[in-house]
Amino acid sequence: MRTQAVNDLAPLRAFIRDIERIVAKGGEKVPEQAAERMRQLVATDGWLPDSMAEPHEKFYQQHLLYADPQDRFSLVSFVWGPGQKTPIHDHTVWGVIGMLRGAEFGQRYELGAGAPRKLGTEGRLEPGQVEIVSPTHGDVHLVRNAFDDRVSISIHLYGGNIGRTSRHVFDAETGQSKAFVSGYSRTLDPFDPKRP
Known part of the structure; x- marks a missing residue:
C-alpha cells in the first residue's frame, strides 16, 4: 500500500525512534x-511534508528531516528536479537510501590513479526499494533523477550529520578530489508539538 493521510508525521516519528534504538545498540x-x-518507511507515501518535497529548478535539494542531537545519524529527503544529478562523490559514513517517489539511477565508482572507474552497470532505484552505501559497501557514486520530465524523491539516512560532514567530490576525468560540506536546503522539526 502506497498511500495514507497526507502529512501524517506518525510514520516519520516512529522511524526516527526505531533508528535511535538501532544506533544505540x-x-x-x-x-x-x-x-x-x-x-x-518508504513502502507508504503521504507522511512527507510538502515543504520537504519541494524541488529547485536548478539544483537538487537536501532537506533535513531530523538530525540526532548527538550527531549519530541524520535523515534527509533528496528532491531531484527533472534531469538533475550529483557529481561523483563520497559519504565517509554509512548510508541507507530508500526511494519514495519517482526513480533514480546510481552509478558506483572505484578510485585509483586517474579518472574514477565505473563499477558494474548503473542501478535503478524504484519506489519502495532500498540500498546501502558506506566505505565498506561502496561509498563513491553519482546519482541522478531517472526522469527528465518530473520530480523524484528519495529518503536518505546517514550514520552522522551528513550536512556537517566533510566529504569529497571527484573530477570525472582526472579523479582529483575537492572537499565539501553539503549543508541543508531546508530543515524540519518532526517533534514540534504544533505539527500533527
Whole structure:
C-alpha cells in the first residue's frame, strides 16, 4: 500500500525512534537493520511534508528531516528536479537510501590513479526499494533523477550529520578530489508539538 493521510508525521516519528534504538545498540549490522526499517518507511507515501518535497529548478535539494542531537545519524529527503544529478562523490559514513517517489539511477565508482572507474552497470532505484552505501559497501557514486520530465524523491539516512560532514567530490576525468560540506536546503522539526 502506497498511500495514507497526507502529512501524517506518525510514520516519520516512529522511524526516527526505531533508528535511535538501532544506533544505540550499535554493532556492524546497523546499516542492514536500518535498511529493513527504511523499507517499511518508504513502502507508504503521504507522511512527507510538502515543504520537504519541494524541488529547485536548478539544483537538487537536501532537506533535513531530523538530525540526532548527538550527531549519530541524520535523515534527509533528496528532491531531484527533472534531469538533475550529483557529481561523483563520497559519504565517509554509512548510508541507507530508500526511494519514495519517482526513480533514480546510481552509478558506483572505484578510485585509483586517474579518472574514477565505473563499477558494474548503473542501478535503478524504484519506489519502495532500498540500498546501502558506506566505505565498506561502496561509498563513491553519482546519482541522478531517472526522469527528465518530473520530480523524484528519495529518503536518505546517514550514520552522522551528513550536512556537517566533510566529504569529497571527484573530477570525472582526472579523479582529483575537492572537499565539501553539503549543508541543508531546508530543515524540519518532526517533534514540534504544533505539527500533527
